[in-house]
Amino acid sequence: MTMEESSAVALLASRASEGDSCALNELLAELRPSVVRTTRLIVGAGSWAAEDAAQEALLDISRGISGLHDPMAVRGWAMRVATNRALRIARRERLLRFRNALALEDLQQPADGKGRQAALKHAFDSLPPRLRATAVLRLQAGLSEDETADALGCSVGAVKSNLHDARKRLTRLLGDAGYAPTVKQARGELR
Amino acid sequence: MIDHELELVSLDELRSTLDVYAGPEDPRERPKKRRLRGFRRVVPATVAVVALIGAGVGIADGFGAFDGIGAAQHPRTGVDALDSKTLAGLQNACPNGTVEKFYRPECHLMINSARLVGLVASFGNIYVVTDTRGDLCTFFEGGDGSCGPPLSSSHPITFGTINRSSTEGGTFIASGLAADGVAYVSFTVGGNAVDVPVKNNVWVYSEPDSHATTARCVAAHLDDGSTVNPFPGLPCP
Numbered sequence: 090m091t092m093e094e095s096s097a098v099a100l101l102a103s104r105a106s107e108g109d110s111c112a113l114n115e116l117l118a119e120l121r122p123s124v125v126r127t128t129r130l131i132v133g134a135g136s137w138a139a140e141d142a143a144q145e146a147l148l149d150i151s152r153g154i155s156g157l158h159d160p161m162a163v164r165g166w167a168m169r170v171a172t173n174r175a176l177r178i179a180r181r182e183r184l185l186r187f188r189n190a191l192a193l194e195d196l197q198q199p200a201d202g203k204g205r206q207a208a209l210k211h212a213f214d215s216l217p218p219r220l221r222a223t224a225v226l227r228l229q230a231g232l233s234e235d236e237t238a239d240a241l242g243c244s245v246g247a248v249k250s251n252l253h254d255a256r257k258r259l260t261r262l263l264g265d266a267g268y269a270p271t272v273k274q275a276r277g278e279l280r
Numbered sequence: 281m282i283d284h285e286l287e288l289v290s291l292d293e294l295r296s297t298l299d300v301y302a303g304p305e306d307p308r309e310r311p312k313k314r315r316l317r318g319f320r321r322v323v324p325a326t327v328a329v330v331a332l333i334g335a336g337v338g339i340a341d342g343f344g345a346f347d348g349i350g351a352a353q354h355p356r357t358g359v360d361a362l363d364s365k366t367l368a369g370l371q372n373a374c375p376n377g378t379v380e381k382f383y384r385p386e387c388h389l390m391i392n393s394a395r396l397v398g399l400v401a402s403f404g405n406i407y408v409v410t411d412t413r414g415d416l417c418t419f420f421e422g423g424d425g426s427c428g429p430p431l432s433s434s435h436p437i438t439f440g441t442i443n444r445s446s447t448e449g450g451t452f453i454a455s456g457l458a459a460d461g462v463a464y465v466s467f468t469v470g471g472n473a474v475d476v477p478v479k480n481n482v483w484v485y486s487e488p489d490s491h492a493t494t495a496r497c498v499a500a501h502l503d504d505g506s507t508v509n510p511f512p513g514l515p516c517p
């Protein structure tokens with residue numbers, strides 16, 4: 090995002106926090122893609138709980154905007170709000186053992202079918218929510234380590250450790266499903 | 281020799297998998313539930329519906345949601361029903377099946393709680409409505425208005441602004457509710473100080489050909505001469 094784009098979003102955030110409903114709608118339209126995808130992936134893409142969480146995250150942002158102190162930091166703030174909502178729901182769903190999940194097939198299976206990618210997705214959904222959140226914020230939302238630490242309320246060291254732990258667990262789970270740790274190994278390029 | 285890093289799932293592969301499953305930018309809405317079938321399901325459903333209707337009637341007929349708003353504290357009658365123009369405006373702002381319904385205040389209204397609190401020249405009927413999130417909303421004919429948390433001594437007014445074409449110069453409207461005992465609301469807009477009297481617990485200000493999108497220095501002035509600044513986030517310039 091360019092400096093000009095950041096300034097435009099900050100201006101929208103400033104106006105929205107002051108009660109301007111038009112600005113709030115524009116701001117939500119701007120933030121919606123990253124908020125929805127981040128929330129969905131943390132809770133578990135393909136479940137209604139994830140779709141509900143995405144909606145509730147948008148609602149949290151809409152209701153909390155008046156408390157935003159630094160409009161320039163609106164994206165980071167929105168991701169923190171969305172992550173908090175997603176983690177709450179992900180933890181609840183984990184307790185329910187995904188009782189309400191498995192309903193949106195097009196968000197569960199990639200276009201090219203099952204295989205390794207589906208196994209990786211399945212393994213990802215079984216990670217503890219905090220590890221999922223760390224990976225989503227770093228790899229999908231594109232947040233820096235500092236921004237991820239801020240969104241999760243932890244140290245940068247914990248972010249690094251979480252991501253490493255996530256990859257270790259995914260490697261083990263892939264192995265359990267009969268897949269090599271890396272694509273290269275699967276192709277026999279590693280000796 | 282195997283590099284330690286290569287023993288783990290690669291970041292690139294994990295990133296591309298997450299991208300595949302990230303999905304569309306709008307959240308999905310749950311489909312409507314199928315009609316319940318069979319007696320055993322109908323009975324608890326009926327009990328639940330009766331309980332919900334009872335609760336709804338309680339909220340709609342009770343004054344709790346309108347505590348401190350004298351103009352709205354009356355039993356609901358036919359005249360309190362939203363007029364067709366306001367209803368159409370709200371439905372237009374909150375069409376079924378769009379994602380906006382989840383975060384737009386208009387989409388959380390409890391329409392059956394509406395109370396007509398007055399008629400303001402050039403704005404038509406003014407209504408006060410509660411919503412499912414616990415907020416209070418004020419709407420004037422056509423569906424424009426504002427929502428905010430319930431009124432209290434530290435927040436005796438709600439405050440919202442709208443200007444549909446601030447770039448070219450449109451009508452700037454600021455409006456809100458005011459608790460009993462608030463005489464007028466003051467703020468600055470475009471550098472000018474404005475005092476807006478409260479009538480029937482509602483205040484409305486409009487300014488044509490305006491580029492303003494918000495106001496600052498908002499204060500509620502009470503009958504006893506005291507002043508409350510409910511929005512410290514909107515400081516005086």
